[in-house]
Amino acid sequence: MLKKDIPVIKYRWYAWALAIILLIVGVGSLVLNGGFNLGVDFESGLSQRIQLAPAGLSVTYSGSDDATLSIAGSALTLEIRGAEGVSSTVFKSSAYPTSADLASALNKVGKISAVAINGSLQTEDLLSGYGFPATLSSEATELNFKASGNTTIEDIRVALNSLGNVKVQTVGATADQTFQVRLGIKDNDTQSTMEEAVKLALDAHFGKGNVVVLQSDYIGAKFSASLVSSSVLAIIVAMALILVYIWFRFRFAYAVSSLIALVHDVLMLLGVISLFRFEFSSTTIAALLTIIGYSLNNTIVIFDRIRENVSLNKDASLAVQINKSVTQSLSRTIMSAVTTLAAIIPLAVFATGDIKMFAVNMGFGILFGTYSSNLLAPSMLYWISKAQKKANVVEKVDQAK
Amino acid sequence: MKKRSRLVIVLLVVLMCGYFLYPTFKWYGGVPESTKELATGSNVQIKEYSRGQASRDLRALKELVAKDPLTTLPSEYGYLKDVAKANYKAMKKPVPKTWTIEALFGGFYNEQDLFDSCEEYYRTELLELKNLSTKALQLGLDLRGGMSILLEADVAAYEAKKGASVSSAEVTAAIKQDIEILEKRIDQFGVSEPVIRLQGTDQILVEVPGAADPERVNSFLRGKGSLVFKMVDSTLTSELEAYYKNNPSEVYTDSGVLKQPEFLPAGKIAAGYYVSDSYGIDELESFVVLEEEVGLDGSHLESATTGTDGITGRPVVNFQLDSVGGDVFYKLTSTHVGDTLAVVMDGKVKAMATINEGIRNSVQISGFDAAEANDLAIVLRTAALPIELTVSSQQAVGATLGEDAVNVGLKAIAIGLVLVILLMFAYYSASGLIANLALLFNMVIMISVLSAFNFTLTLTSVAGLILTLGMAVDTNVIIFERIKEERRLGKSDIASIKAGFDKAFWTVMDANITTIIAALVLSQLGSSSVKGFANTLAIGIVSSVFTALFVSHLIFDATVADREGKKLHISWRKN
Numbered sequence: 001m002l003k004k005d006i007p008v009i010k011y012r013w014y015a016w017a018l019a020i021i022l023l024i025v026g027v028g029s030l031v032l033n034g035g036f037n038l039g040v041d042f043e044s045g046l047s048q049r050i051q052l053a054p055a056g057l058s059v060t061y062s063g064s065d066d067a068t069l070s071i072a073g074s075a076l077t078l079e080i081r082g083a084e085g086v087s088s089t090v091f092k093s094s095a096y097p098t099s100a101d102l103a104s105a106l107n108k109v110g111k112i113s114a115v116a117i118n119g120s121l122q123t124e125d126l127l128s129g130y131g132f133p134a135t136l137s138s139e140a141t142e143l144n145f146k147a148s149g150n151t152t153i154e155d156i157r158v159a160l161n162s163l164g165n166v167k168v169q170t171v172g173a174t175a176d177q178t179f180q181v182r183l184g185i186k187d188n189d190t191q192s193t194m195e196e197a198v199k200l201a202l203d204a205h206f207g208k209g210n211v212v213v214l215q216s217d218y219i220g221a222k223f224s225a226s227l228v229s230s231s232v233l234a235i236i237v238a239m240a241l242i243l244v245y246i247w248f249r250f251r252f253a254y255a256v257s258s259l260i261a262l263v264h265d266v267l268m269l270l271g272v273i274s275l276f277r278f279e280f281s282s283t284t285i286a287a288l289l290t291i292i293g294y295s296l297n298n299t300i301v302i303f304d305r306i307r308e309n310v311s312l313n314k315d316a317s318l319a320v321q322i323n324k325s326v327t328q329s330l331s332r333t334i335m336s337a338v339t340t341l342a343a344i345i346p347l348a349v350f351a352t353g354d355i356k357m358f359a360v361n362m363g364f365g366i367l368f369g370t371y372s373s374n375l376l377a378p379s380m381l382y383w384i385s386k387a388q389k390k391a392n393v394v395e396k397v398d399q400a401k
Numbered sequence: 402m403k404k405r406s407r408l409v410i411v412l413l414v415v416l417m418c419g420y421f422l423y424p425t426f427k428w429y430g431g432v433p434e435s436t437k438e439l440a441t442g443s444n445v446q447i448k449e450y451s452r453g454q455a456s457r458d459l460r461a462l463k464e465l466v467a468k469d470p471l472t473t474l475p476s477e478y479g480y481l482k483d484v485a486k487a488n489y490k491a492m493k494k495p496v497p498k499t500w501t502i503e504a505l506f507g508g509f510y511n512e513q514d515l516f517d518s519c520e521e522y523y524r525t526e527l528l529e530l531k532n533l534s535t536k537a538l539q540l541g542l543d544l545r546g547g548m549s550i551l552l553e554a555d556v557a558a559y560e561a562k563k564g565a566s567v568s569s570a571e572v573t574a575a576i577k578q579d580i581e582i583l584e585k586r587i588d589q590f591g592v593s594e595p596v597i598r599l600q601g602t603d604q605i606l607v608e609v610p611g612a613a614d615p616e617r618v619n620s621f622l623r624g625k626g627s628l629v630f631k632m633v634d635s636t637l638t639s640e641l642e643a644y645y646k647n648n649p650s651e652v653y654t655d656s657g658v659l660k661q662p663e664f665l666p667a668g669k670i671a672a673g674y675y676v677s678d679s680y681g682i683d684e685l686e687s688f689v690v691l692e693e694e695v696g697l698d699g700s701h702l703e704s705a706t707t708g709t710d711g712i713t714g715r716p717v718v719n720f721q722l723d724s725v726g727g728d729v730f731y732k733l734t735s736t737h738v739g740d741t742l743a744v745v746m747d748g749k750v751k752a753m754a755t756i757n758e759g760i761r762n763s764v765q766i767s768g769f770d771a772a773e774a775n776d777l778a779i780v781l782r783t784a785a786l787p788i789e790l791t792v793s794s795q796q797a798v799g800a801t802l803g804e805d806a807v808n809v810g811l812k813a814i815a816i817g818l819v820l821v822i823l824l825m826f827a828y829y830s831a832s833g834l835i836a837n838l839a840l841l842f843n844m845v846i847m848i849s850v851l852s853a854f855n856f857t858l859t860l861t862s863v864a865g866l867i868l869t870l871g872m873a874v875d876t877n878v879i880i881f882e883r884i885k886e887e888r889r890l891g892k893s894d895i896a897s898i899k900a901g902f903d904k905a906f907w908t909v910m911d912a913n914i915t916t917i918i919a920a921l922v923l924s925q926l927g928s929s930s931v932k933g934f935a936n937t938l939a940i941g942i943v944s945s946v947f948t949a950l951f952v953s954h955l956i957f958d959a960t961v962a963d964r965e966g967k968k969l970h971i972s973w974r975k976n
Contacts, residue, residue, distance in 0.1 A: 285923075
C-alpha cells in the first residue's frame with residue numbers, strides 16, 4: 001500500500017503527450033514503409049515454408065499397385081495396397097540407422113528399387129514435408145534428411161529471383177535452414193503452377209530434391225478481400241457492443257473514455273506492427289481484439305473503483321477520487337500484467353510463425369493496455385466530466401448498485 | 402449463495418468434466434498408435450480389416466481342427482467362446498466344460514456362422530474405438546499435419562455450360578451435388594476420412610487429416626471416379642456363388658480384399674455387388690463374375706438423372722452418353738441382348754441391369770427403389786461434377802511441422818503454468834495456492850468443454866489456452882486484493898473474505914463480460930483459424946469466473962471461515 005496516491009490527474013498532459021508522440025512515430029513509420037507488411041491471408045498469393053535438407057534416398061516403384069511411403073516420428077512406413085490386400089512394413093531408425101540401411105532394406109521389397117544418394121544420413125533425421133505420405137511411381141520419390149548447412153536468406157532470394165517479387169524470411173535458428181517464402185499471384189497463376197514454379201527455381205539452384213516444403217498455403221484473391229472486410233467488421237462490432245455495455249452499466253462519460261483508451265491501444269499496436277515490420281495476418285486481428293478485451297478489463301476495474309469511491313464520498317474532488325482509485329487498483333494491475341506476461345512470454349520465445357507474432361503483439365498490447373487504463377482513460381474521464389459540468393449537465397452521482 | 406449449494410455445483414462440474422474427459426484420456430492413453438490409425442479409417446477400411454482378420458482366424462482354426470480336434474482352444478480365439486456358449490444353449494445342447502477346437506466348432510451352425518462371428522468381433526471392437534475417437538479431443542490439421550482446401554464454384558464456367566445466367570440458389574444446389582459426389586469418392590481415398598462441408602453459398606471446405614499429398618487430394622477432387630460398364634458372365638457367377646458358399650474362409654485375403662478363385666479363366670474377374678446400407682456404407686449383396694475387358698468407359702457419360710417410369714410408376718435412372726460413347730454402347734448392347742450389364746465403380750459392382758435391346762445415347766435403367774435409384778444416379782454423376790471447382794485457398798502442413806508445433810505448444814503451456822503458479826505463490830502465499838488450484842481446475846474444465854463440444858485443438862486454440870492461463874488468475878487477483886484491503890481496514894479474516902468476494906463480484910463480472918463480448922464477436926466474424934482462438938478464450942473466461950467465484954470461495958470458506966482460530970495467509974508480509 002502506497003502512502004500517497006499517484007498524481008494521475010496532475011501528470012495527465014505528460015501522459016497524453018507521450019502517447020501522441022508515439023502515435024505520430026507509428027503513423028510516420030506507416031507512411032515511410034508504405035503500409036503494413038501484409039501476411040499471406042491478407043495478400044493473395046502463395047506462402048511456403050521450406051527447409052533445405054539433402055535428398056538421401058531415391059525410391060521408385062514399378063508395380064501397378066498403390067504404394068505409399070509415410071514418415072512418422074523417426075520411422076519410415078511402406079504400404080502397398082493392391083488386389084491382394086494391404087501390406088505394410090515399418091523401418092525403424094533403431095534397426096536401420098542410416099539411409100544406406102534403408103536403401104538396402106527397401107530393395108528387398110518386390111518391385112521397389114531404392115538408391116542411396118547419400119548413404120551416411122541418419123534415419124532419425126527423416127523429414128516428412130508437404131507431399132507425404134508419398135505415392136510411389138516409376139518417377140523417383142526423394143526422401144530428405146535434416147542436415148546442417150550454411151544457406152542464407154540471400155541464397156534463397158537469388159534462387160527465386162526469376163519469379164519476380166518474392167519475400168523471404170528466416171524461420172527459427174540459422175541451423176534449422178528453414179525459410180518462409182512468399183509470392184503474389186500474377187495473371188493466370190493457379191496454386192499448382194505457382195508451387196511448380198517455386199519448386200523448379202529451388203531445384204535449379206540447390207540441386208533437384210534438396211528442398212523440402214514443410215507447409216504450403218495458397219490464398220486466392222477473393223478470399224483475402226473477404227478476410228479484410230470481415231476483420232474490420234469484427235473490430236467495429238466488438239467496440240460498439242462494448243460501448244453499449246459500459247454505457248448501460250456505468251455512464252456515458254465512462255463509456256467514451258474507455259473507448260478512447262481502446263482506440264489508443266489499437267493504434268499503438270498498429271504503430272508497433274508497422275515500425276518493426278511485423279507481419280499483419282489474421283492472428284494479428286486476434287491479438288488486437290484480445291488486447292481490446294484485456295485493456296478494457298483493466299480500465300473497468302479502475303472505473304469500477306472510481307464509481308465506488310465517488311458514491312462513498314461525494315464531497316471529494318473528482319481528481320482526488322481518480323488518483324485514489326488508480327492507486328488502490330495498482331497492485332492488481334501489476335499482478336494481472338505480470339501473470340499474463342508470464343504465460344505469454346514462453347510462447348513468444350519457443351513458438352514460430354503466426355503464433356510467435358501473436359504472443360509478441362500480445363506482449364506489447366499488455367504494456368499499452370496497462371498504460372492507457374491507468375493514465376489515459378482516467379484523465380479522459382476527468383476531462384469529459386468537467387466538460388459535462390460546464391455544459392450545465394447536472395452531475396448526478398451514479399447510484400447503481 | 403449457500404455454501405452447500407456451491408459445493409453441490411462444484412461437485413457436479415467435477416463429475417461432468419470427468420465424463421467428458423474420459424474418452425480423451427482413454428484415446429490418448431490406452432489405444433496403440435496402429436489401432437488408432439485403423440479406427441480413424443473409413444468404415445469401408447474397417448470392414449476390409451475385420452473381414453481379413455476373420456478369414457485369417459477361420460483358416461487358422463480349420464488348420465488346427467484338421468491337425469488335432471482335441472487341442473485346447475488357444476487363448477487368442479477365446480473371444481468366440483461366448484458366442485459358442487449362447488449357440489449351444491440355443492441348440493439345447495449341453496455347454497462343453499473344456500473348450501477344445503472341436504467343442505468350439507460344435508458351437509456354430511456352420512462355417513459361415515463362425516466367420517460372421519469372427520468378423521463381428523473385430524468390427525465391433527474397431528467401431529467402438531471409432532466412436533471413442535469422435536468423443537475425444539482431436540488435434541487440428543495444423544498440429545497433426547494435413548491439408549485444408551477451400552474450393553469455390555466456378556460460376557462463370559457453369560453459366561457458359563448452361564448458356565444462361567444462374568441464380569445463387571442454383572449454384573448452391575449444384576454445389577451440394579458436388580459435395581454428395583465428393584463424399585462418395587471418399588472410399589477411394591487414403592487413410593483418414595476427410596471432412597467435406599458447405600461453406601457460405603458457393604464454397605466447399607475439404608479437410609484431409611494426415612495425408613498432405615497434393616497429388617492424391619487433387620485426384621480426389623478433380624479426378625473422375627473410375628466408373629466403367631462391364632458385361633456379367635452369369636454361368637460363372639452362379640458357380641462362384643456356390644464356391645464361396647462352401648468355402649467361407651476362401652472369400653477374402655488377410656487384408657479383407659476379395660480373393661480371386663483359381664478356377665476363373667483368364668479375362669474374367671470376381672467382384673462384389675454392393676448396395677448402400679442405411680449407414681451409407683456399401684453392403685455386400687452378392688458376388689458377380691465380370692468380363693475383365695471394359696465395355697464402356699464412364700468418361701463418356703454426360704448427365705444422369707432420376708425419374709419415374711411413365712407406365713409402371715417405378716423409379717428409373719436416365720443417363721446421356723456423348724456421341725462416341727453412344728456408338729460404343731450401341732455396339733455393346735446390340736450384341737448382348739438378354740445379357741446383364743454391370744455398372745462398376747472403383748472395382749465394385751453398383752448396379753446391374755438386363756439388356757432388352759440395343760441402346761444408343763439415351764439410357765434408362767430400372768429395377769430398384771427410389772433411394773437406390775438416387776444412389777446410382779450419384780454414382781453415375783461422379784464421372785463429372787455438376788459444377789466445376791476452383792481452389793480459393795489451400796493450407797497444407799507436413800507431419801513433422803505439426804509434431805514440432807505440438808511439442809512447442811506443450812512446452813509453452815508447461816513453462817507458462819509453472820511461472821504463473823510460482824508468481825501467485827510468491828505474492829499471495831497460501832492463498833496463492835488456492836488460486837493455483839482454481840487455475841488447474843480451470844484448465845481441466847476448458848479441455849473437457851473443448852472435448853464436449855467436439856472442437857478440434859488447433860495451434861490458435863492452444864494460444865487461447867495459454868492466454869487464459871494468465872487471465873484466469875486475474876479474477877482471483879481482483880478478489881484477493883479486495884480481501885487484503887478489507888483486512889487493512891481492520892476487519893476479521895472471515896469478514897474480510899466475505900466482503901472481498903461481495904465487493905469484487907461486479908468488478909469481476911463487468912471486466913469479464915466485456916472481454917467475452919470481444920471473444921464472441923471474434924468467434925462469429927473471424928476467419929476459421931481465429932475462431933478456434935476465440936472459442937477457447939470464451940470458454941476460458943467463463944470457466945475462470947466460475948472457478949474464482951465458486952472453487953476459490955469454497956476453499957476459503959473451508960480453510961478459514963469454518964475453522965475458528967485459523968489464520969488467513971494472503972501475503973508474506975504481516976499486513
